[in-house]
Amino acid sequence: MHVLIIGAAGMLGRKLSEGLVSDGKIGDRAIKRLTLADAIAPKVPHGFTGDAACVTVDLTAPDAAASLLHAKPDVIFHLAAIVSGEAEVDFEKGYAVNLDGTRALFEEIRLAQKDGPWKPRLVFASSIAVFGGDMPDVIGDDYFHTPETSYGTQKAICELLLADYSRRGIFDGIAIRLPTVCVRPGAPNKAASGFFSGIIREPLAGLPAILPVSDDVRHWMASPRATVAFLIHAAEIDLSLMKNRRCITMPGTSVTVKEQIDALVRVAGTKLADLIERKRDPAIELIVSGWARGFNPQRAESLGFKADKEFDDIVRIHIQDELGGKLPNLG
Amino acid sequence: MHVLIIGAAGMLGRKLSEGLVSDGKIGDRAIKRLTLADAIAPKVPHGFTGDAACVTVDLTAPDAAASLLHAKPDVIFHLAAIVSGEAEVDFEKGYAVNLDGTRALFEEIRLAQKDGPWKPRLVFASSIAVFGGDMPDVIGDDYFHTPETSYGTQKAICELLLADYSRRGIFDGIAIRLPTVCVRPGAPNKAASGFFSGIIREPLAGLPAILPVSDDVRHWMASPRATVAFLIHAAEIDLSLMKNRRCITMPGTSVTVKEQIDALVRVAGTKLADLIERKRDPAIELIVSGWARGFNPQRAESLGFKADKEFDDIVRIHIQDELGGKLPNLG
Ligand SMILES: NC(=O)c1ccc[n+]([C@@H]2O[C@H](COP(=O)([O-])OP(=O)(O)OC[C@H]3O[C@@H](n4cnc5c(N)ncnc54)[C@H](O)[C@@H]3O)[C@@H](O)[C@H]2O)c1
Numbered sequence: 240m241h242v243l244i245i246g247a248a249g250m251l252g253r254k255l256s257e258g259l260v261s262d263g264k265i266g267d268r269a270i271k272r273l274t275l276a277d278a279i280a281p282k283v284p285h286g287f288t289g290d291a292a293c294v295t296v297d298l299t300a301p302d303a304a305a306s307l308l309h310a311k312p313d314v315i316f317h318l319a320a321i322v323s324g325e326a327e328v329d330f331e332k333g334y335a336v337n338l339d340g341t342r343a344l345f346e347e348i349r350l351a352q353k354d355g356p357w358k359p360r361l362v363f364a365s366s367i368a369v370f371g372g373d374m375p376d377v378i379g380d381d382y383f384h385t386p387e388t389s390y391g392t393q394k395a396i397c398e399l400l401l402a403d404y405s406r407r408g409i410f411d412g413i414a415i416r417l418p419t420v421c422v423r424p425g426a427p428n429k430a431a432s433g434f435f436s437g438i439i440r441e442p443l444a445g446l447p448a449i450l451p452v453s454d455d456v457r458h459w460m461a462s463p464r465a466t467v468a469f470l471i472h473a474a475e476i477d478l479s480l481m482k483n484r485r486c487i488t489m490p491g492t493s494v495t496v497k498e499q500i501d502a503l504v505r506v507a508g509t510k511l512a513d514l515i516e517r518k519r520d521p522a523i524e525l526i527v528s529g530w531a532r533g534f535n536p537q538r539a540e541s542l543g544f545k546a547d548k549e550f551d552d553i554v555r556i557h558i559q560d561e562l563g564g565k566l567p568n569l570g
Numbered sequence: 571m572h573v574l575i576i577g578a579a580g581m582l583g584r585k586l587s588e589g590l591v592s593d594g595k596i597g598d599r600a601i602k603r604l605t606l607a608d609a610i611a612p613k614v615p616h617g618f619t620g621d622a623a624c625v626t627v628d629l630t631a632p633d634a635a636a637s638l639l640h641a642k643p644d645v646i647f648h649l650a651a652i653v654s655g656e657a658e659v660d661f662e663k664g665y666a667v668n669l670d671g672t673r674a675l676f677e678e679i680r681l682a683q684k685d686g687p688w689k690p691r692l693v694f695a696s697s698i699a700v701f702g703g704d705m706p707d708v709i710g711d712d713y714f715h716t717p718e719t720s721y722g723t724q725k726a727i728c729e730l731l732l733a734d735y736s737r738r739g740i741f742d743g744i745a746i747r748l749p750t751v752c753v754r755p756g757a758p759n760k761a762a763s764g765f766f767s768g769i770i771r772e773p774l775a776g777l778p779a780i781l782p783v784s785d786d787v788r789h790w791m792a793s794p795r796a797t798v799a800f801l802i803h804a805a806e807i808d809l810s811l812m813k814n815r816r817c818i819t820m821p822g823t824s825v826t827v828k829e830q831i832d833a834l835v836r837v838a839g840t841k842l843a844d845l846i847e848r849k850r851d852p853a854i855e856l857i858v859s860g861w862a863r864g865f866n867p868q869r870a871e872s873l874g875f876k877a878d879k880e881f882d883d884i885v886r887i888h889i890q891d892e893l894g895g896k897l898p899n900l901g
């Protein structure tokens with residue numbers, strides 16, 4: 240089968256590419272061809288023995304979608320997006336990439352069907368940012384979407400489009416609302432959510448981290464490993480079980496910052512907690528106060544999506560997958 | 571103040587124009603200027619003493635939105651739409667009018683702000699078609715939107731856009747989800763929902779009507795008079811009360827077909843019920859089975875939106891507003 244990943248050079252795109260190459264298949268079909276696309280040049284993971292192609296393309300450019308779909312891939316993972324902060328600052332870019340880029344992709348699939356039958360599986364990375372405003376502590380599967388960011392609005396709109404295109408038989412779509420991925424590897428970034436990863440990642444590298452909110456802030460998280468497993472599972476399952484409700488909140492772990500730090504200490508030792516400096520930032524506190532704290536993701540669980548067991552595991556996964564199992568030597 | 575109605579030649583557009591002309595004001599501001607726009611030539615209601623302009627324009631044409639907004643109206647009612655059945659049959663036209671036409675309007679307001687501050691009130695006619703699939707008998711205000719038609723999808727997307735543009739301060743938007751308007755005046759049309767009006771309107775005109783579903787089908791309805799009052803109230807209220815949740819289900823009357831017919835008989839006599847012929851249509855039954863049966867529209871009620879008291883009133887309103895108070899003489 241031919242798999243296309245759009246957004247393949249991003250954090251999740253790279254991990255998904257590696258995961259697919261290491262599995263070698265999706266469900267029981269071998270991956271014979273892999274096309275990796277991104278605005279930044281993607282890289283084919285080591286060890287892939289099939290046909291691989293890397294495409295550097297801006298999804299918002301005219302004909303970008305057509306060029307990507309020309310070979311009619313069987314499975315499409317659509318991960319390309321402008322993140323929340325940037326979509327809030329740059330209105331036009333956010334709508335152009337996150338909405339119009341996605342719609343161009345969907346439209347191109349619809350138009351390509353004039354050449355003959357083709358109904359790819361399309362897995363779309365949505366986000367819990369589709370929720371906003373006053374929310375219960377535990378959000379059920381039928382709770383409404385009232386995003387309070389343009390990014391969340393764009394994700395919610397793409398979900399609606401995906402469901403309509405799927406209902407009409409244009410493609411076989413599923414939108415999975417990813418929790419905040421934690422621990423996000425790499426350098427600290429400016430995302431308002433960055434500290435959820437920073438307070439684990441930096442101490443584990445022997446570096447100081449700043450905590451800009453109170454210890455009792457609660458949020459919904461999943462490890463990169465669990466998140467990649469969600470994406471792959473979404474490409475495998477029988478979507479007829481979802482009927483026309485193709486958009487679904489992923490399981491996760493609901494933890495407070497205090498519970499995160501306690502897990503860090505349990506897994507890696509007390510000294511690491513000393514590297515976390517508390518320095519409240521009202522701007523970040525305000526943004527974070529509008530985020531979901533927890534879900535009851537029954538539908539996803541009944542479809543076989545599985546979260547990390549506890550936050551301790553999320554810390555261990557980071558140590559295993561990013562640090563080669565090594566803890567810092569703090570003397 | 572200057573009021574613009576887009577979709578002014580439609581059923582609700584005409585009734586809204588008349589309602590505004592008869593009120594003469596919105597809130598406590600006199601209507602000095604009225605612009606009526608539609609793809610079909612609109613007509614200015616009798617009795618308007620201010621400046622009136624009729625514009626025949628296709629909202630999907632380039633520059634259509636710009637030409638309508640040039641004079642920077644204070645209140646915009648956006649009612650232009652392709653109805654459910656047509657949007658389902660003609661995918662491209664539905665998205666072009668219901669989504670792209672609306673987005674072009676919103677974008678034009680955003681871009682016009684470069685010329686100086688202008689923040690119109692924008693009232694958007696959404697629909698309970700944003701709900702779909704398995705639904706509870708009584709849907710709460712925080713129930714999710716999983717439309718099962720392209721029309722419902724387009725309305726749900728416009729709601730999300732409206733909320734985001736409002737949150738960003740681009741305009742002061744409110745989307746009201748209208749119940750099925752009953753009794754819809756005029757000739758029978760091919761809408762799947764047509765019979766809800768037909769079984770009242772046709773007998774009241776002394777004509778036969780066909781009932782294609784079972785008597786226990788339940789649905790959410792409002793009279794044209796109540797619906798026009800919703801639109802006008804939406805233009806008047808203090809939207810800060812809604813915070814960023816600008817999209818809201820309107821009150822209505824949840825009745826079964828049997829209750830409709832009972833009301834008809836109570837208001838206008840037993841003989842009228844004999845004009846209704848039961849002739850089941852599986853296609854219509856299937857469509858209607860996916861429609862909402864009832865709501866608990868607490869938010870709208872707390873904001874002062876008021877439904878008809880009971881279906882008997884809906885029958886009486888049709889007799890008063892459309893038939894000059896006269897019942898048919900069935901001999
Ligand atoms: N990481 C999270 O916590 C999280 C949570 C919820 C949802 N998501 C979603 O998952 C997806 C992947 O997230 P990530 O953390 O890997 O993000 P990322 O920023 O690391 O990767 C996104 C990739 O998209 C690419 N891209 C952006 N604009 C593009 C364009 N116009 N054309 C082609 N490529 C373009 C970027 O170059 C980047 O490589 C995104 O859709 C994101 O919204 C992520």
Ligand SMILES: NC(=O)c1ccc[n+]([C@@H]2O[C@H](COP(=O)([O-])OP(=O)(O)OC[C@H]3O[C@@H](n4cnc5c(N)ncnc54)[C@H](O)[C@@H]3O)[C@@H](O)[C@H]2O)c1
Binds near residue numbers: 579696698
């Ligand atoms: N009537 C109902 O039961 C009901 C229920 C829920 C929502 N609504 C919504 O209320 C609004 C008005 O409904 P209605 O019953 O008066 O519908 P209608 O069909 O009578 O009127 C719609 C008007 O929009 C105009 N229009 C369509 N495409 C246009 C375009 N491209 N440019 C300019 N004008 C265009 C049509 O010419 C028509 O006059 C619609 O948005 C509809 O979706 C109606």
